[in-house]
Amino acid sequence: MRIAVINKDRCQPRKCAKECEYFCPPVRTGDETVVFVEGKPVITENLCVGCGICVRKCPFDAISIVNLPEEMEAPVHRYGQNGFALYGLPIPLEGKVTGLLGPNGIGKSTAVGILTGILRPNLGSNATWDQVLDRFSGSAMGDYLKRVADRNIRTAYKPQYVDRIPQSYRGLVRGLLEKTDERGALDGLVEVLGLSALLDREISGLSGGELQRVAIAAAASRDADFYFFDEISPYLDIHQRIIAARTLQELASTRAVMVVEHDLALLDLLADSLHLVYGSPGAYGVITRPKGVRVGINQYLKGVFPEENVRVRTEAIEFEVHAPRQEKDIPTLVSYDDFTKSYPAFQLAAEAGTIRRGEVVGILGPNGIGKTTYIKIIGGFEKPTTGTLDIKLKISYKPQYLKAESDITVEGLLRDLSHDFDSSYYQAELIRPMGIEKLYDQNLSNLSGGELQRVAIIACLSREADLYLLDEPSAHLDVEQRMLAAKVMRRFAEATERAVMVVDHDIYTIDLLSERLMVFDGIPGVKGIAHPPTDMRDGMNRFLSSIGITFRRDEDTHRPRVNKPGSRLDRTQRDLGEYYYSLEA
Numbered sequence: 001m002r003i004a005v006i007n008k009d010r011c012q013p014r015k016c017a018k019e020c021e022y023f024c025p026p027v028r029t030g031d032e033t034v035v036f037v038e039g040k041p042v043i044t045e046n047l048c049v050g051c052g053i054c055v056r057k058c059p060f061d062a063i064s065i066v067n068l069p070e071e072m073e074a075p076v077h078r079y080g081q082n083g084f085a086l087y088g089l090p091i092p093l094e095g096k097v098t099g100l101l102g103p104n105g106i107g108k109s110t111a112v113g114i115l116t117g118i119l120r121p122n123l124g125s126n127a128t129w130d131q132v133l134d135r136f137s138g139s140a141m142g143d144y145l146k147r148v149a150d151r152n153i154r155t156a157y158k159p160q161y162v163d164r165i166p167q168s169y170r171g172l173v174r175g176l177l178e179k180t181d182e183r184g185a186l187d188g189l190v191e192v193l194g195l196s197a198l199l200d201r202e203i204s205g206l207s208g209g210e211l212q213r214v215a216i217a218a219a220a221s222r223d224a225d226f227y228f229f230d231e232i233s234p235y236l237d238i239h240q241r242i243i244a245a246r247t248l249q250e251l252a253s254t255r256a257v258m259v260v261e262h263d264l265a266l267l268d269l270l271a272d273s274l275h276l277v278y279g280s281p282g283a284y285g286v287i288t289r290p291k292g293v294r295v296g297i298n299q300y301l302k303g304v305f306p307e308e309n310v311r312v313r314t315e316a317i318e319f320e321v322h323a324p325r326q327e328k329d330i331p332t333l334v335s336y337d338d339f340t341k342s343y344p345a346f347q348l349a350a351e352a353g354t355i356r357r358g359e360v361v362g363i364l365g366p367n368g369i370g371k372t373t374y375i376k377i378i379g380g381f382e383k384p385t386t387g388t389l390d391i392k393l394k395i396s397y398k399p400q401y402l403k404a405e406s407d408i409t410v411e412g413l414l415r416d417l418s419h420d421f422d423s424s425y426y427q428a429e430l431i432r433p434m435g436i437e438k439l440y441d442q443n444l445s446n447l448s449g450g451e452l453q454r455v456a457i458i459a460c461l462s463r464e465a466d467l468y469l470l471d472e473p474s475a476h477l478d479v480e481q482r483m484l485a486a487k488v489m490r491r492f493a494e495a496t497e498r499a500v501m502v503v504d505h506d507i508y509t510i511d512l513l514s515e516r517l518m519v520f521d522g523i524p525g526v527k528g529i530a531h532p533p534t535d536m537r538d539g540m541n542r543f544l545s546s547i548g549i550t551f552r553r554d555e556d557t558h559r560p561r562v563n564k565p566g567s568r569l570d571r572t573q574r575d576l577g578e579y580y581y582s583l584e585a
C-alpha cells in the first residue's frame, strides 16, 4: 500500500526542471509513473516503486510518498489523485463530548465535513453512497452515515474560521442569532456567553473573540442531534474558554457534541473521550479509535500511541512539577516606574516592575484588559498618559494581529532580518524546530494563519534586540507547534541573555514557556491593572483565584489539569491558597 501526495501550493512546475519525472527510475525504464498533464505532475501510485528519489529531488519539497501498513483499507476520503487522504472517522456519541486532537493539516476539518454532510466521502476514488455504506455496514459509523446519506440527521456546525463569517453574513448580531434559535435556548446562551451588549452591533464590526462567541451561540442554539465545533478557543481568553466549555458540556447532556481543539487544558476539561489523529500533515491522516481523554492527551504528549503501535515523535513533551526556583542574582535588564494610559473609554494602570536578562515573562489576563496596550507602551510604540518610561532598549515586537500583504518570500524576509541566517545556530535553534524551511519559497501573502504565525515568531526572534515582545503567539498553531514555539522562545532567552515577554491564553504554552508571570486584572473594556512580573507561583495564584479554578498535576506527564469545582482537591487547594502547584509539599 503506497500513496503519493503532491502539495499543490508548493509544487511550482514552471520554476523547476521536472526533477520528479526526470529522476524517476521507472520513468527511465519506460513506465509512465510520473507524467505531466496540463503542465502539472501526476504520479501513478501502482507504478511507483517507493524509492523516494522524487521526494528528495523536488526543489520545493512538494512530494510525499507514504508507505502504509498492509492491513490498511482504502481511505475514507481523498481529495482527488495525489491529493490528501483521510483514513478512519471519529464517532460522535449521544450524551458525550468527543474530542478530536491532531496537528494542522491532518484531516480534522475534513472528517467533520463528512460527518456533517458537507463533504461526501469517496473512499479514495469516486465511490457512491451505497459503496460507502457497504464499507461501514454493521457498525455504529455505518448507521450514522446512513442517516447522513438519507438526509435524516440534524447537525449543527461551528466553522473553524470565524473571521470569515462577516463575508457571508451581513446585518445585526440579533438577526443572525434569531435565525438559529430553533430550541428556545438563545436567551440563556446570550446570557452565559456575555453577548447582550452585542445584539445590536453589526456582524462586520465584531472582534475575533466576539465573533467566536456569537458563532458558538449560533451553533448551540440550533435544534440538532449532533453538534460539531471546529475549535472554540481562538480569540477567547481563559475565562471565556471555560464558559464556552461548560456551554458545550451542557449541550451534550442530551445530545452528541464533537469538538476539535488545540488548547489541551481546555480539551481535557471539556471532552469525555477523544480520537487522536496522526499521519503526515498535508499528505494523509489516520483517525484512531476513541480513547479516554486523560489517557489520550498523555499519549499525545508522550508521542506514543500503544494501541495503534505508532510513535509520532521521538521526544516526549515534558512539564515540570515545581515552580521554577527564584534566583536572586539575575541581572536586571530594565526597571520601569508606575505609568498609566487613558483612552476615552479605558484606563490602564501599570505598577512598577522589573524585567531581567535571560528570562521569559508570561503575561496572563482577560481580553480587553490592556495587555496589548502595555506591550505597545513598553515597546515605545505608544506614549503613556502619566509617568515616564526611560527604556533605552532595542525592541523586537510581534503584534497580535498579523498582516502579510507583501509579496516577499519567507526566505527573503528572514535573510533581511537576521545577520546570521546561514549560521548553524540560527538554523538549528530557530528555523528547523519550527519547520520553516518548507515555507522558504512561499510568498508571505500565501501563508495560512498557522504558517504566518510561525514565520512571525521566528522573524521577531531574528531581529537584533534586547527585549522581545510577542503578543499571542499560540494563535492558529496546533499543539505540537505551540510546544515547539514555547521551547524555542525559552531556549532563545536563556542562550542569548535577552528578555522575552509573551502574552498568551494557552495555559500549557505559558507553563512551558515562562520563568515568571505578569497578571492583568480589572474590568475588561473599562479599566485594567498591570501587576509587576512575579514568580510563577504568585502569578498563577493571583490569576487562577480571579477566575476561580484550581489545577492539579497529572501523575504521569505532570501536565496541569483543571480540578472539578467543589472536589476534595479543589477545596483543599483553595483553602491553602495553592491554585496551581498542588503536588508540592
Ligand code: ADP
Binding pocket: 079, 083, 084, 102, 103, 104, 105, 106, 107, 108, 109, 110, 111, 281, 282, 283
Ligand atoms: P485540519 O482540519 O486537520 O487542519 P483539513 O481537514 O482542513 O485539516 O485538511 C487536511 C488536508 O486536506 C490539508 O492538507 C488540505 O490542504 C487538504 N484539503 C482540504 N480541503 C481540500 C480541498 N477542498 N481540496 C483539496 N485538498 C484539500
Ligand code: ADP
Binding pocket: 343, 344, 345, 346, 365, 366, 367, 368, 369, 370, 371, 372, 373, 374, 524, 525, 526
Ligand atoms: P487586551 O490586549 O488585553 O485584549 P487592549 O490593550 O487591546 O486589551 O485593549 C484594552 C482596551 O483599550 C479595550 O477596551 C480597547 O478597546 C481599548 N483601546 C485599545 N487601543 C485603543 C485606542 N487606540 N483608542 C481607544 N481605545 C483603545
Ligand code: MG
Binding pocket: 108, 109, 110, 160, 230
Ligand atoms: Mg481544521
Ligand code: MG
Binding pocket: 371, 372, 373, 400, 471
Ligand atoms: Mg491584546
